[in-house]
Amino acid sequence: MSKTVRAHALDVLVKVGDNGAFSHLLIDQTLKNNALDIRDQGLFTELVYGTLNRKLTLAYDLDQFVKKTGKLQSWVKWLLYLSFYQLKYLDKVPDHAVVNEAVEIAKKRGHQGIVKLVNGVLRQALRQGFPSYETIEPVTKRLSIETSTPEWLMERWIDSYGLEKAEKIATAQLIKADKAVRVNLLKMTREDVKQQLIEDGFEVEASPFSSKGLIINAGNILKHPFFDEGIVTIQDQTSMLVGEMMAVEKDQVILDSCSAPGGKTTDLAERLSNTGRVYSYDLHEKKTTLVDKKAAQLGLINIKTKAMDARELDQLFEVKTFDRILIDAPCSGFGVIRTKPDIKYTKTSEDVLNLSMIQFDMLNTIMPLLKEDGKLIYSTCTIDPTENEALIAEFLSGQTRYEVDPTFFTELPAFLQQSVGVTPFGLQIFPDDFHTDGFFLTRLQYKQATDET
Numbered sequence: 398m399s400k401t402v403r404a405h406a407l408d409v410l411v412k413v414g415d416n417g418a419f420s421h422l423l424i425d426q427t428l429k430n431n432a433l434d435i436r437d438q439g440l441f442t443e444l445v446y447g448t449l450n451r452k453l454t455l456a457y458d459l460d461q462f463v464k465k466t467g468k469l470q471s472w473v474k475w476l477l478y479l480s481f482y483q484l485k486y487l488d489k490v491p492d493h494a495v496v497n498e499a500v501e502i503a504k505k506r507g508h509q510g511i512v513k514l515v516n517g518v519l520r521q522a523l524r525q526g527f528p529s530y531e532t533i534e535p536v537t538k539r540l541s542i543e544t545s546t547p548e549w550l551m552e553r554w555i556d557s558y559g560l561e562k563a564e565k566i567a568t569a570q571l572i573k574a575d576k577a578v579r580v581n582l583l584k585m586t587r588e589d590v591k592q593q594l595i596e597d598g599f600e601v602e603a604s605p606f607s608s609k610g611l612i613i614n615a616g617n618i619l620k621h622p623f624f625d626e627g628i629v630t631i632q633d634q635t636s637m638l639v640g641e642m643m644a645v646e647k648d649q650v651i652l653d654s655c656s657a658p659g660g661k662t663t664d665l666a667e668r669l670s671n672t673g674r675v676y677s678y679d680l681h682e683k684k685t686t687l688v689d690k691k692a693a694q695l696g697l698i699n700i701k702t703k704a705m706d707a708r709e710l711d712q713l714f715e716v717k718t719f720d721r722i723l724i725d726a727p728c729s730g731f732g733v734i735r736t737k738p739d740i741k742y743t744k745t746s747e748d749v750l751n752l753s754m755i756q757f758d759m760l761n762t763i764m765p766l767l768k769e770d771g772k773l774i775y776s777t778c779t780i781d782p783t784e785n786e787a788l789i790a791e792f793l794s795g796q797t798r799y800e801v802d803p804t805f806f807t808e809l810p811a812f813l814q815q816s817v818g819v820t821p822f823g824l825q826i827f828p829d830d831f832h833t834d835g836f837f838l839t840r841l842q843y844k845q846a847t848d849e850t
């Protein structure tokens with residue numbers, strides 16, 4: 398008999414949870430190698446991401462029912478986390494089905510003692526209910542357990558944004574972001590795509606972040622012909638805002654220094670209407686191939702890719718070459734925890750510091766490649782000031798040539814101009830603000846002469 402969805406989920410959880418594999422890669426691999434039907438694919442993904450995202454909460458729960466959890470074999474511990482996750486958070490799965498499935502998996506993988514333990518713990522949890530976290534002290538520990546965020550990270554968010562906001566951020570990381578797609582305006586208008594999707598049974602609305610964006614409230618876009626035909630691309634709304642704020646004009650020459658897998662490069666190329674050129678770089682050829690593939694799927698012929706370290710691009714290009722530059726920098730990824738939950742357990746404060754040094758070097762090397770009247774967008778999918786506004790502040794304080802483009806703030810969509818994340822050095826979008834990823838972006842330019850100068 399072929400493996401059940403839960404058995405597949407357990408395999409991935411053991412590899413990710415205890416052996417440091419990347420969840421999204423293993424999920425893709427499992428979906429590719431196994432013919433799960435579309436409903437099972439959804440359940441499988443939900444089980445892996447959901448359990449992983451709640452790992453610290455589930456570990457606390459398990460401690461209430463098993464004395465020495467450290468002695469459990471890894472797969473038994475993850476089987477119990479997986480089952481607790483379903484009992485606590487998934488209404489659509491009946492409790493008895495959760496217990497039966499767990500016992501069946503235990504029978505296949507372990508001896509009679511383990512089967513008894515799994516059965517006993519799950520039945521006890523159902524009888525007794527799961528613990529409350531209200532009395533856990535101090536508050537950082539409570540929030541850490543309640544939202545399954547490592548304590549150091551919780552403390553970091555509290556230091557940066559205060560207790561209330563930090564709690565909202567950590568809680569939002571447990572809730573799915575709105576699904577969004579970007580319409581390829583070279584092929585169809587946003588309105589026509591929206592109407593067609595509604596006719597086909599989807600629930601769709603226009604995104605306030607981008608003139609090309611649609612929010613998909615119901616319906617599986619991966620199964621719609623628009624996806625294979627390159628009419629829509631899956632992209633978070635915050636990423637679409639980058640294309641919007643680049644103020645691209647036909648025939649421009651654009652540099653995208655960190656471009657793989659190509660979401661923003663292809664948006665920029667679409668905005669050029671296949672004119673001009675987007676020079677797209679990333680560290681390795683394996684990565685730039687992904688950009689080539691995406692470009693071909695969307696019918697774009699104005700993208701040139703090459704594998705190269707962004708910190709060496711000054712060896713390839715003269716100063717003042719580009720009309721527009723995008724540095725969508727490698728970052729800690731604390732804005733995309735809900736789709737890559739392993740991030741919160743594996744990244745360290747040292748990683749944040751190291752990344753900020755790379756980001757700083759990138760800015761230093763690449764900024765001079767901008768034309769005198771050009772615009773450079775720096776963005777990350779994180780919410781750490783060290784990689785975002787503090788980095789920009791430090792970069793600008795060490796020189797006299799560049800500034801934050803003041804029109805960046807007035808050109809933002811109106812609802813964002815008022816948002817809590819507006820700082821003098823750019824816009825921080827938090828995951829609890831608008832049901833999107835957490836994201837930072839800012840726009841830099843050469844200092845403009847004022848009347849007094």
Ligand SMILES: C[S@@+](CC[C@H](N)C(=O)[O-])C[C@H]1O[C@@H](n2cnc3c(N)ncnc32)[C@H](O)[C@@H]1O
Pocket residue numbers: 636654655656657658659660661662678679680681684705706707708725726727728778
């Ligand atoms: C945030 S991702 C880019 C996402 C991409 N802009 C998109 O929209 O699809 C950051 C990228 O930077 C790349 N990267 C990391 N270090 C780099 C370096 N030194 N030079 C160039 N690219 C680098 C990573 O491989 C990764 O693909």
